[in-house]
Amino acid sequence: MYPVVMKMIDDLIERMRRGDKRATARLITFVENDEEKAREIIKKIYGYTxxxxxxxxxxxxxxxxxxxxxxxxxxxxxxxxxxxxxxxxxxxxxxxxxxxxxxxxxxxxxxxxxxxxxxxxxxxxxxxxxxxxxxxxxxxxxxxxxxxxxxxxxxxxxxxxxxxxxxxxxxxxxxxxxxxxxxxxxxxxxxxxxxxxxxxxxxxxxxxxxxxxxxxxxxxxxxxxxxxxxxxxxxxxxxxxxxxxxxxxxxxxxxxxxxxGRIKDKRRFRAEEEVKTIISDIITGKVGKHMKREEIYSLIGKIAERELDPYSAAELIMEKTLGVKV
Amino acid sequence: MVERSKVRVLIAKPGLDGHDRGAKVIARAFRDAGFEVIYTGIRQTPEQIVESVIQEDVDVLGLSILSGAHMVLIPKILKLLEENGVKVNEDVLVIAGGIIPPDDAQELEKMGVAKVFGPGSPIGDIINFVDEKVAKLKKFA
CATH class of the missing domain: 3.40.50.300 (P-loop containing nucleotide triphosphate hydrolases)
Structure with a gap:
């Protein structure tokens, strides 16, 4: 991420910590719209939550x-x-x-x-x-x-x-x-x-x-x-x-x-669910980065035409993006 | 063009009239065009509208007013936005509609309203206008 973007995020976080509603609102927009910025922001503010x-x-x-x-x-x-x-x-x-x-x-x-x-x-x-x-x-x-x-x-x-x-x-x-x-x-x-x-x-x-x-x-x-x-x-x-x-x-x-003590169980459960979601999001994102759109669409077309089953297609995609057999 | 589903539009009705049909039609039209629309209902004070702009971090503010008080309320909203550090037409695009005579519309456009859309304005024109102007906001430029 560009240093200017990092600096902008740092400024917004600092303003948010001082109670600035506009900075807070802008940070919410970022976590909603931009996965890369969301990661940076959450890493930086997690200690305050x-x-x-x-x-x-x-x-x-x-x-x-x-x-x-x-x-x-x-x-x-x-x-x-x-x-x-x-x-x-x-x-x-x-x-x-x-x-x-x-x-x-x-x-x-x-x-x-x-x-x-x-x-x-x-x-x-x-x-x-x-x-x-x-x-x-x-x-x-x-x-x-x-x-x-x-x-x-x-x-x-x-x-x-x-x-x-x-x-x-x-x-x-x-x-x-x-x-x-x-x-x-x-x-x-x-x-x-x-x-x-x-x-x-x-x-x-x-x-x-x-x-x-x-x-x-x-x-x-x-x-x-x-x-x-x-x-x-x-x-x-x-x-x-x-x-x-x-x-x-x-x-x-x-x-x-x-x-x-149930609050601890609840928060542990929540953390687990959250990490699972993040992992699956990262993997889905990786597929987009490692494979061309046409490649994915051609596989999907084959599934629809019954030339390939969906599980084999998923295995193929995972192998290509993660480099491991699943 | 900026992806519409990431553009947030606040449709607000300042003043004391309860004629919300126009505001609802516009809100619905923006929804159908793929925007995220926040509608805050009738009889909003300028303070409430400006706070909503800030907390919702919207890109477009559409004001609908049919009470005749537009020359008081709209300048007040523009002033409050600036006072809160929200730069009109740089941070947020402001458009207006309702019953606004042409002379007043001209005056408002001088003050910073990007455009006043009177009765009978084709919805497609309004949306095209917003598409074009939103792309120039600081957030998306």
Whole structure:
């Protein structure tokens, strides 16, 4: 990397450490857009990270995640903690464009010096987060955020990457999304540390709470062993009902993780997942560097024509790029 | 041309009017053209808009205003941007649309708005204009 680029990165990091929001925002852009710069930046700031507590807010589209978050920010700011928000919305698979609208609900916090809100687009990532979410979190952590909220895209049943990213996962659901069978399906329902039933003033809200409770009752042993049973909190985000209770529950979960030592397991697991992702990204990148596009396309064409099977093609590509038999 | 999916566009509505159809149409058009668009909703103060420009590190700021207060609000936004170290048309391209009389449009373009697009402006023209100007921003040059 050119010395001028290195110097620019160093300057930005220094400004970020002094609390400059513009420098922080530019660093996030770099980790999002430019893999080479991202590596440099993360190597340089990693020593400053690890202080922020990361809370994931997930749930289906329209459940009220952004509105809930707007109210949560207000609650956390009462304690004068510095808050970071990363709000993720989908990228179009057809045009590459995106419309990021989570900020609308949180705009009144825009001018609060203690709040930093950043919208991100998924850019092809399918797990409910953006590809650079983890790196953007590190930038906000190094900037000095005490709490970082990550709002996922509106999710369905299996977009559960947030569990690899957050210390506490808040699953926001709403009444009327289906019967009790939905609550015992695998995937999303398993990752919650805290359940929120938002729009709690709706008629069927109590029924939804009840079904979740029944679902949790099926696994009493597991909760006992773990030492944490996910609480169910009924909220009406629009009127702030249940929000102080939700923030208290998040803090209770944090204390539980710290006292039980589980926070260490979580962070170790996260580090492992992160390194795996980086390795596979590096390898994919290497393929692009060591093989010509036409060469790869010709192999892909052969697979489509049934002249070659996909495993043999992958082995061939790996041999060419890494120089080892796989 | 700069890769559109790496160009961030903020569509903001300063002032007290709630006529957001135009802003939404433009936001959607930029999305469909492959840009990353951030829409912040109606009734934004100049301070909120400028903070959003900074935190989101956008390259284009599109202001939609139909209240008639454009000669107060837009200069204020330009001034706040500069005060916060964001150089207009060097760091961020500023364009405007809505109900803005030609004389005022001229005045605003002198102040630093790259272009005012009135009612009936073809969307393709707006996007071509942005493509061309974004390539000259410091970040992409």
């Amino acid at each position: 690890g202080k922020a507590y990361i809370v994931g807010i997930t749930g289906p589209p329209g459940a009220g995640k952004s509105t809930l978050l707007d109210k949560l920010i207000k609650e956390v700011r009462k304690e004068e903690k510095i808050v970071g928000v990363i709000a993720i919305d989908p990228t179009s698979p057809f045009t590459g464009g995106a419309l990021l609208g989570d900020r609308i609900r949180m705009q009144k916090h825009s001018t609060d010096p203690g709040v930093f809100i950043r919208s991100m687009a998924t850019r092809g990532s399918l797990g409910g987060l953006a590809k650079a979410t983890n790196d953007a979190i590190k930038v906000l952590d190094a900037y000095g955020c005490d709490v970082i909220f990550v709002e996922t895209v509106g999710v369905g049943q299996i977009e559960v990457d947030i569990v690899k990213t957050a210390d506490t996962v808040v699953l926001t659901t709403i009444p009327g999304l289906g019967d009790d069978i939905q609550t015992i399906k695998a995937g999303l329902m398993e990752i919650a540390d805290i359940f929120v039933v938002n729009k709690g003033d709706k008629e069927e809200a109590d029924r939804t709470v009840f079904e979740l409770k029944l679902m949790l009752d099926l696994e009493k042993e597991k909760w006992k062993e773990r030492g944490w049973r996910p609480p169910i909190i009924k909220t009406v985000a629009l009127t702030n009902r249940g929000i102080p209770e939700l923030w208290k529950a998040i803090k209770r979960h944090k204390t539980f993780l710290e006292e039980s």
